[in-house]
């Protein structure tokens with residue numbers, strides 16, 4: 287029996303669910319409040335290159351099922367993320383690896399680097415890290431914390447590292463080899479032709495109708511009445527009219543500029559790790575595609591972290607104790623909404639990467655269709 291599905295949001299969660307639902311013979315309507323599909327992975331072709339409109343997106347995963355899944359819809363290039371940190375004009379390789387240690391301390395071997403790191407970690411010896419600052423120092427020591435972590439993190443999250451949870455920094459790998467690959471995953475790359483084209487292919491099914499510039503909250507009650515099932519990928523607290531209180535988010539402001547040079551910074555991603563520079567990073571889009579595009583022009587984007595207020599784009603959930611506890615209460619309310627599946631970074635209030643969000647969507651599909 288075919289059912290009527292409404293998908294709220296055309297990000298990766300919504301589009302994967304829409305595709306799988308349509309494939310099983312259901313009639314699917316996707317509504318999207320923006321004027322384009324693809325959510326935050328949206329890319330737009332400008333001057334012959336794909337511009338990542340909502341910040342740099344590098345696909346990386348160790349989940350073979352997800353990697354095979356996305357390959358139904360796109361080929362991927364061999365881009366490997368190797369960001370550089372600029373701290374007061376000094377350039378350091380990321381993630382923290384032998385190149386970084388060598389630039390920072392002049393060490394040459396893993397043994398010399400380990401000795402230096404252990405010496406630096408001493409100040410945390412025997413203490414359990416209680417916050418991000420302590421976690422960073424016990425992981426890598428004060429020099430790297432002060433130069434490459436503190437300023438960047440405090441800008442990004444808008445609060446002091448002593449008030450931030452330790453888990454944020456556990457994402458950063460520490461390596462004793464000369465390897466600047468930011469990720470440890472088995473697979474990595476960027477869809478050739480851009481993320482938007484990949485999403486359009488996921489959505490290209492005769493059972494799927496897409497309505498842009500359409501906000502769920504303009505007709506919430508009507509939608510709830512008229513559809514058999516709703517997959518909601520917007521903010522969970524907003525769905526419940528913030529009745530238990532507001533969850534916190536971080537926002538971002540992107541400043542995109544065309545430069546009349548062929549190569550502006552020599553790398554796709556340069557992080558600015560000192561507190562005094564107001565942006566966290568500059569991305570130069572053509573380097574995600576190995577120099578495609580105009581030889582004499584390039585497009586760069588500065589990324590400024592920003593506080594979030596109602597109405598702003600909620601880019602990051604802030605998964606601290608207070609918010610996670612509040613989210614758990616909203617999740618209880620969500621369970622009682624039999625008609626609605628809550629999914630994605632905002633619907634599940636989780637700091638998901640793209641592969642994780644696709645995996646979560648495929649799990650939701652299995653739960654929904656039991657096959």
Ligand code: FAD
Nearest residue numbers: 295297298299319325326341343344502520630631639640
């Ligand atoms: P979204 O992409 O946010 O999609 C939700 C959609 O729902 C949006 O289009 C929104 O407009 C729409 N919507 C919301 N409310 C409504 C409503 N009321 N009515 C109608 N439509 C609505 N992940 C990686 O794996 N690698 C990276 O390098 C990476 N870099 C990132 C960089 C930045 C700056 C950010 C912010 C995220 C990054 N991510 C990265 C994470 C990645 O963007 C997410 O995992 C993924 O896009 C989440 O997909 P989603 O479908 O949950 O949400």
Ligand code: UDP
Nearest residue numbers: 371434435436438439442454455457557559
């Ligand atoms: N980080 C940092 N210095 C850097 C890059 C990252 O201290 O040069 C920290 C920062 O706290 C950030 C976290 O590591 O929030 C995760 O960074 P990542 O680049 O993995 O996250 P993204 O913002 O891309 O999701």
